[in-house]
Amino acid sequence: xxxxxxxxxxxxxxxxxxxxxxxxxxxxxxxxxxxxxxxxxxxxxxxxxxxxxxxxxxxxxxxxxxxxxxxxxxxxxxxxxxxxxxxxxxxxxxxxxxxxxxxxxxxxxxxxxxxxxxxxxxxxxxxxxxxxxxxxxxxxxxxxxxxxxxxxxxxxxxxxxxxxxxxxxxxxxxxxxxxxxxxxxxxxxxxxxxxxxxxxxxxxxxxxxxxxxxxxxxxxxxxxxxxxxxxxxxxxxxxxxxxxxxxxxxxxxxxxxxxxxxxxxxxxxxxxxxxxxxxxxxxxxxxxxxxxxxxxxxxxxxxxxxxxx
Numbered sequence: 001x002x003x004x005x006x007x008x009x010x011x012x013x014x015x016x017x018x019x020x021x022x023x024x025x026x027x028x029x030x031x032x033x034x035x036x037x038x039x040x041x042x043x044x045x046x047x048x049x050x051x052x053x054x055x056x057x058x059x060x061x062x063x064x065x066x067x068x069x070x071x072x073x074x075x076x077x078x079x080x081x082x083x084x085x086x087x088x089x090x091x092x093x094x095x096x097x098x099x100x101x102x103x104x105x106x107x108x109x110x111x112x113x114x115x116x117x118x119x120x121x122x123x124x125x126x127x128x129x130x131x132x133x134x135x136x137x138x139x140x141x142x143x144x145x146x147x148x149x150x151x152x153x154x155x156x157x158x159x160x161x162x163x164x165x166x167x168x169x170x171x172x173x174x175x176x177x178x179x180x181x182x183x184x185x186x187x188x189x190x191x192x193x194x195x196x197x198x199x200x201x202x203x204x205x206x207x208x209x210x211x212x213x214x215x216x217x218x219x220x221x222x223x224x225x226x227x228x229x230x231x232x233x234x235x236x237x238x239x240x241x242x243x244x245x246x247x248x249x250x251x252x253x254x255x256x257x258x259x260x261x262x263x264x265x266x267x268x269x270x271x272x273x274x275x276x277x278x279x280x281x282x283x284x285x286x287x288x289x290x291x292x293x294x295x296x297x298x299x300x301x302x303x304x305x306x307x308x309x
Contacts, residue, residue, distance in 0.1 A: 027252025
């Protein structure tokens with residue numbers, strides 16, 4: 001195993017990808033984590049015929065690009081997690097159909113992940129007859145959102161949706177409540193992390209979080225994984241994508257065992273794979289996406305992520 005760090009930066013991800021494909025001993029890649037890194041890096045791997053298995057990148061473009069006539073390389077990308085189009089659509093339908101919310105303010109962090117899920121929600125919410133009163137991008141690393149929250153308060157939305165990482169999301173939620181915004185708060189699975197609750201403090205109470213798939217604690221098929229994790233990492237919390245990383249790596253290991261360190265044969269094996277493990281049964285469609293499209297909804301009650309749907 002050789003580790004690389006793309007520092008969550010798309011340019012560095014391409015640099016890392018070029019270093020990886022220059023090493024003839026590397027026959028596959030597990031990663032990247034961020035969609036904004038995975039998409040440009042995937043093209044480098046594709047040109048080299050290197051299989052790429054993703055444990056967490058959820059922007060639909062990562063795999064969809066492989067169906068383009070401008071993609072002359074092998075369809076080398078596979079992922080274990082559900083995609084943003086499913087999550088954004090689910091979130092919009094939950095707000096509009098289940099909670100009967102007719103207006104929403106949308107904020108995102110301008111990343112492929114955050115903006116992607118926000119755009120999917122915006123599109124579906126409008127199609128259902130709802131009104132998106134504003135659609136704003138913030139910069140990753142920003143900490144002061146008071147001016148934005150003041151404007152959103154004047155718009156008086158029934159709901160506030162945030163697409164992005166939990167660091168900015170927690171601050172936005174806190175500052176929204178400080179500004180007197182009582183709108184229902186909904187965000188994506190990146191915030192399914194105890195750190196989001198700690199950072200948001202009391203403001204986290206009642207917030208909703210969508211989750212791609214199901215966390216391991218809610219999967220009967222993941223019981224052995226959870227038990228082994230606790231033994232291997234005592235006192236550490238299982239993060240949102242740990243079981244996806246474990247699963248997709250085991251799929252890759254099975255391919256290596258069956259066909260050996262041949263990049264083209266690994267890609268072909270994964271394409272026809274039917275794997276039973278932590279996530280239940282996984283197969284891939286023509287894009288390399290998992291056919292598992294489950295979404296779980298959580299609401300935070302007394303500082304705990306509590307299943308809602």
